[in-house]
Amino acid sequence: MLELRDVSLSFAAKTVLDGISLQVASGETVALLGPSGEGKSSLLAVVAGLLSPQRGQVWLGGRDISALPPEARQLAMMFQQHALFPHLDAAANVAFGLEQRGMARAEARRRACAALDGVGLAGRATAACHQLSGGEQQRVALARALIVAPALVLLDEPFSSLDTHLKQQLMDDLQQRLAALAVPALLVTHDRHEAFALADRVAILQGGRVLQSGSPAEVLQAPASAWVARFLGFDNVRPRYAIPPAAFVLGAGQPLRAVLQVEPRVEGCRVVVAGDDGDWVLSLSARELAGLPYPRRGGQLAVGLDAGALLHWA
Structure with a gap:
């Protein structure tokens, strides 16, 4: 040792x-x-x-x-x-x-x-x-x-x-x-x-x-x-918590969010929407996109948040 x-x-x-x-x-x-x-x-x-x-x-x-x-x-x-x-x-x-x-x-x-x-x-x-x-x-x-x-x-x-x-x-x-x-x-x-x-x-x-x-x-x-969350690559970091990708809920029944930015990628796309606590960054796979209207800047995307999945620190 x-x-x-x-x-x-x-x-x-x-x-x-x-x-x-x-x-x-x-x-x-x-x-x-x-x-x-x-x-x-x-x-x-x-x-x-x-x-x-x-x-x-x-x-x-x-x-x-x-x-x-x-x-x-x-x-x-x-x-x-x-x-x-x-x-x-x-x-x-x-x-x-x-x-x-x-x-x-x-x-x-x-x-x-x-x-x-x-x-x-x-x-x-x-x-x-x-x-x-x-x-x-x-x-x-x-x-x-x-x-x-x-x-x-x-x-x-x-x-x-x-x-x-x-x-x-x-x-x-x-x-x-x-x-x-x-x-x-x-x-x-x-x-x-x-x-x-x-x-x-x-x-x-x-x-x-x-x-x-x-x-x-x-x-x-x-x-x-x-600081650790940002260094590890989390996109959605707030002073007391981070929003992991698994916390986002997509599709029917979720609030409609304004789409601020769309960046196409080989495996899907990166989307920025107006969230409840600031902008939310979502990395959507091709599989996730298959069940949704393709997001367009200036359009809307149905995105909710599972509060129980947030990562909190003291």
């Missing part, structure tokens, strides 16, 4: 981390989720030993590792920039950590080639870094990070430079390998879709504090504040 205890960090007069306490169980992936500049990467750097907090401790496997240098923490890191050694071929990059731990070069290279096969890079062991595509470089980085059987995996925006299809493929690969390792994993991302797809639990950061922690389903079903 990874455990952060009251971690605080400041640069000059700026508080970057403000008393963060967090646990990540063995075999669990937790995403640090939030906009840029809210302390996510700084917290990852503290866990890695690259930054020293003014207060707090980092525990791993029941041991206080706060004073240990990065190389003694038995962790692996993946970065957005891949951080491959440009003078080494793919297999040598993957074998580097094993050789640093004293393994014979021939055996380390044999294991590295097998690891490359496992991430879909069979036959690319001798390729130079500049000969690898971005996706291939990321796969090399993944193999290099996991081959050393780390006690902890740290991921800093590892997929942000990849296209959607390749990102999903690599996330699937990573999920399988993390499950096999059964070690804690901490992911830094500003992409909620990436966090929800990869993580068992998310911790939402703002101003160096954890505003909310829970499974993706838990935070979506009960955001802790208006």
Whole structure:
């Protein structure tokens, strides 16, 4: 288990981390989720030993590792920039950590080639870094990070430079390998879709504090504040509640609302109507539209609200 205890960090007069306490169980992936500049990467750097907090401790496997240098923490890191050694071929990059731990070069290279096969890079062991595509470089980085059987995996925006299809493929690969390792994993991302797809639990950061922690389903079903709701992508957020899509009731018997805006989309359309508490934004699927007159700007749409489905916070 990874455990952060009251971690605080400041640069000059700026508080970057403000008393963060967090646990990540063995075999669990937790995403640090939030906009840029809210302390996510700084917290990852503290866990890695690259930054020293003014207060707090980092525990791993029941041991206080706060004073240990990065190389003694038995962790692996993946970065957005891949951080491959440009003078080494793919297999040598993957074998580097094993050789640093004293393994014979021939055996380390044999294991590295097998690891490359496992991430879909069979036959690319001798390729130079500049000969690898971005996706291939990321796969090399993944193999290099996991081959050393780390006690902890740290991921800093590892997929942000990849296209959607390749990102999903690599996330699937990573999920399988993390499950096999059964070690804690901490992911830094500003992409909620990436966090929800990869993580068992998310911790939402703002101003160096954890505003909310829970499974993706838990935070979506009960955001802790208006700020969290907006960050998670809710369209209809009020000071004390949010209106989830399921709260809208369409069709016969509902009040007629003035249609203010219509934006056609491949899967349906986005409609803005005049609601009871301000404008309401509805994302209507093609299936929902099939049973309604197609909305037109300046026209009307029958829309009611199920008050019992609203998401309230204190």
